Amino acid sequence: xxxxxxxxxxxxxxxxxxxxxxxxxxxxxxxxxxxxxxxxxxxxxxxxxxxxxxxxxxxxxxxxxxxxxxxxxxxxxxxxxxxxxxxxxxxxxxxxxxxxxxxxxxxxxxxxxxxxxxxxxxxxxxxxxxxxxxxxxxxxxxxxxxxxxxxxxxxxxxxxxxxxxxxxxxxxxxxxxxxxxxxxxxxxxxxxxxxxxxxxxxxxxxxxxxxxxxxxxxxxxxxxxxxxxxxxxxxxxxxxxxxxxxxxxxxxxxxxxxxxxxxxxxxxxxxxxxxxxxxxxxxxxxxxxxxxxxxxxxxxxxxxxxxxxxxxxxxxxxxxxxxxxxx
Amino acid sequence: xxxxxxxxxxxxxxxxxxxxxxxxxxxxxxxxxxxxxxxxxxxxxxxxxxxxxxxxxxxxxxxxxxxxxxxxxxxxxxxxxxxxxxxxxxxxxxxxxxxxxxxxxxxxxxxxxxxxxxxxxxxxxxxxxxxxxxxxxxxxxxxxxxxxxxxxxxxxxxxxxxxxxxxxxxxxxxxxxxxxxxxxxxxxxxxxxxxxxxxxxxxxxxxxxxxxxxxxxxxxxxxxxxxxxxxxxxxxxxxxxxxxxxxxxxxxxxxxxxxxxxxxxxxxxxxxxxxxxxxxxxxxxxxxxxxxxxxxxxxxxxxxxxxxxxxxxxxxxxxxxxxxxxxxxxxxxxxxxxxxxxxxxxxx
Numbered sequence: 001x002x003x004x005x006x007x008x009x010x011x012x013x014x015x016x017x018x019x020x021x022x023x024x025x026x027x028x029x030x031x032x033x034x035x036x037x038x039x040x041x042x043x044x045x046x047x048x049x050x051x052x053x054x055x056x057x058x059x060x061x062x063x064x065x066x067x068x069x070x071x072x073x074x075x076x077x078x079x080x081x082x083x084x085x086x087x088x089x090x091x092x093x094x095x096x097x098x099x100x101x102x103x104x105x106x107x108x109x110x111x112x113x114x115x116x117x118x119x120x121x122x123x124x125x126x127x128x129x130x131x132x133x134x135x136x137x138x139x140x141x142x143x144x145x146x147x148x149x150x151x152x153x154x155x156x157x158x159x160x161x162x163x164x165x166x167x168x169x170x171x172x173x174x175x176x177x178x179x180x181x182x183x184x185x186x187x188x189x190x191x192x193x194x195x196x197x198x199x200x201x202x203x204x205x206x207x208x209x210x211x212x213x214x215x216x217x218x219x220x221x222x223x224x225x226x227x228x229x230x231x232x233x234x235x236x237x238x239x240x241x242x243x244x245x246x247x248x249x250x251x252x253x254x255x256x257x258x259x260x261x262x263x264x265x266x267x268x269x270x271x272x273x274x275x276x277x278x279x280x281x282x283x284x285x286x287x288x289x290x291x292x293x294x295x296x297x298x299x300x301x302x303x304x305x306x307x308x309x310x311x312x313x314x315x316x317x318x319x320x321x322x323x324x325x326x327x
Numbered sequence: 328x329x330x331x332x333x334x335x336x337x338x339x340x341x342x343x344x345x346x347x348x349x350x351x352x353x354x355x356x357x358x359x360x361x362x363x364x365x366x367x368x369x370x371x372x373x374x375x376x377x378x379x380x381x382x383x384x385x386x387x388x389x390x391x392x393x394x395x396x397x398x399x400x401x402x403x404x405x406x407x408x409x410x411x412x413x414x415x416x417x418x419x420x421x422x423x424x425x426x427x428x429x430x431x432x433x434x435x436x437x438x439x440x441x442x443x444x445x446x447x448x449x450x451x452x453x454x455x456x457x458x459x460x461x462x463x464x465x466x467x468x469x470x471x472x473x474x475x476x477x478x479x480x481x482x483x484x485x486x487x488x489x490x491x492x493x494x495x496x497x498x499x500x501x502x503x504x505x506x507x508x509x510x511x512x513x514x515x516x517x518x519x520x521x522x523x524x525x526x527x528x529x530x531x532x533x534x535x536x537x538x539x540x541x542x543x544x545x546x547x548x549x550x551x552x553x554x555x556x557x558x559x560x561x562x563x564x565x566x567x568x569x570x571x572x573x574x575x576x577x578x579x580x581x582x583x584x585x586x587x588x589x590x591x592x593x594x595x596x597x598x599x600x601x602x603x604x605x606x607x608x609x610x611x612x613x614x615x616x617x618x619x620x621x622x623x624x625x626x627x628x629x630x631x632x633x634x635x636x637x638x639x640x641x642x643x644x645x646x647x648x649x650x651x652x653x654x655x656x657x658x659x660x661x662x663x664x665x666x667x668x669x670x671x672x673x674x675x
Contacts, residue, residue: 028562062552209382210379
């Protein structure tokens with residue numbers, strides 16, 4: 001399962017896989033991969049910190065905190081444009097001490113849905129070379145964001161092309177719907193095969209007093225699917241269907257809001273990508289949506305687009321319009 | 328069965344795991360009539376087998392317990408120290424195995440626990456001690472309980488072999504139930520790896536028995552905070568299997584019968600090995616082979632003898648002389664006996 005999983009992230013014919021330069025272990029989904037890496041970072045770079053984007057998935061903070069790695073934040077979301085605060089992000093990268101560790105969302109940023117463009121990623125990667133920083137990618141939505149796994153892994157591929165030794169947390173929770181099985185993979189690209197063997201043994205040493213070995217069932221499901229060309233093809237088609245559906249719902253929601261004559265701009269709905277949309281609504285507006293319209297979302301205004309359907313998008317647009325039209 | 332049950336989805340389990348699994352697991356360990364369960368004083372969280380339960384328990388205690396010393400038996404399962412050192416505990420040992428008798432150093436145990444730091448945590452194994460196969464008797468357990476309660480030592484039970492040791496699931500957790508009966512606190516790490524052969528599914532549970540129901544509620548909320556940054560929620564499949572078996576009377580009974588069959592098989596093989604050594608006139612007292620219980624025999628063979636057996640006979644066991652009896656069959660007993668005989672009689 002691990003080798004097939006690495007192909008998804010690093011590329012089907014990745015030289016790094018051929019050269020056995022990747023230390024990789026099955027992990028307890030994305031969370032487990034992040035935690036294993038955080039513990040690895042603590043053990044081997046005890047003086048390091050982790051730079052985490054603002055905002056991020058809340059559990060990222062908990063993971064590195066419990067691994068006792070001090071954390072700092074870097075600018076990411078730009079509320080005014082509901083997009084990326086690229087200038088501030090680059091400043092933070094430049095101002096961080098050389099050799100700092102950064103956490104990136106490879107695609108479909110959670111919770112904002114705001115991803116750097118390809119050009120942005122190239123510039124980030126270049127600056128990372130200048131500063132000698134280490135990039136750790138949390139990739140929970142490969143395939144689910146654009147519908148094309150290769151495209152969704154672009155950020156990672158750019159860093160690999162530029163010669164960085166990166167770390168990656170991969171999850172099958174969403175893109176294979178295997179949430180409860182807890183199946184994922186942690187990988188770290190190393191200098192050479194020898195280092196990869198050593199690093200892998202250390203990762204296993206960290207996993208042993210956590211859970212010894214990972215659960216088999218989800219991993220078997222993944223193995224069977226990815227090893228069979230027909231099943232793999234079917235899976236890729238299905239992931240695209242789901243990604244396209246969400247992209248369609250984004251368009252529908254924006255269109256509905258515009259048709260209702262909303263005074264606000266809702267372009268960000270279709271600009272953002274992945275499962276989540278950072279709507280820009282305030283906590284009070286969100287509470288209003290819940291109490292009056294029975295619509296549930298997190299109070300930071302994050303909408304799970306996966307929950308939006310052709311059956312409810314009209315109702316949702318109407319409700320959002322009602323609570324925001326006077327703002 | 329599970330595959331065809333279309334109503335089951337692949338959603339995340341709650342952080343604390345499958346509710347029905349947790350309830351059934353608690354009943355299995357503590358007994359369905361346990362006052363602790365009836366009084367809602369038991370917090371149960373599904374964990375990744377015994378390992379995961381021990382780690383979550385250790386991390387929880389590391390954050391919230393007032394004492395940061397843990398006592399481990401000498402010897403103990405190789406991974407035990409790792410859970411507690413990962414959580415920042417000072418590790419101490421209590422005497423356990425007596426190499427002269429291949430049995431329990433009970434006086435040494437009492438002395439060491441008696442002089443332990445008040446309030447410290449003591450890691451105990453409910454039955455089928457790994458690696459020695461030496462368990463205290465009921466009377467000895469009662470003395471241990473009294474001493475520990477006097478010194479306010481916190482019991483943390485590793486319960487990996489319930490049912491596999493005597494064939495009776497109830498008998499194999501008697502020590503745990505003794506401690507629970509006195510109304511005091513304890514922790515139990517429960518594993519289904521061996522008892523249900525679910526090794527690779529990583530299914531088990533951590534139970535924390537509290538003095539009051541409101542404490543149990545608080546404990547649960549704090550356990551979530553330990554679990555979430557480690558792996559968010561536990562894997563569903565093993566829990567589904569265990570729940571399906573435990574909630575169905577016929578399957579449960581079938582499982583009990585199978586447990587007894589495996590337990591009896593190991594007892595037979597122990598006897599066969601003892602007899603085979605006797606027939607060969609192998610020097611030494613080998614009665615511990617049948618006295619010890621559970622999956623392991625602490626043979627008494629030393630490192631050189633073990634290495635010899637590996638090199639010359641391709642027999643593999645850990646260098647402390649621990650034999651995994653589950654790996655021995657009637658057909659292979661004679662070969663093992665030959666090897667042991669050669670190892671013991673050979674001059675090095």
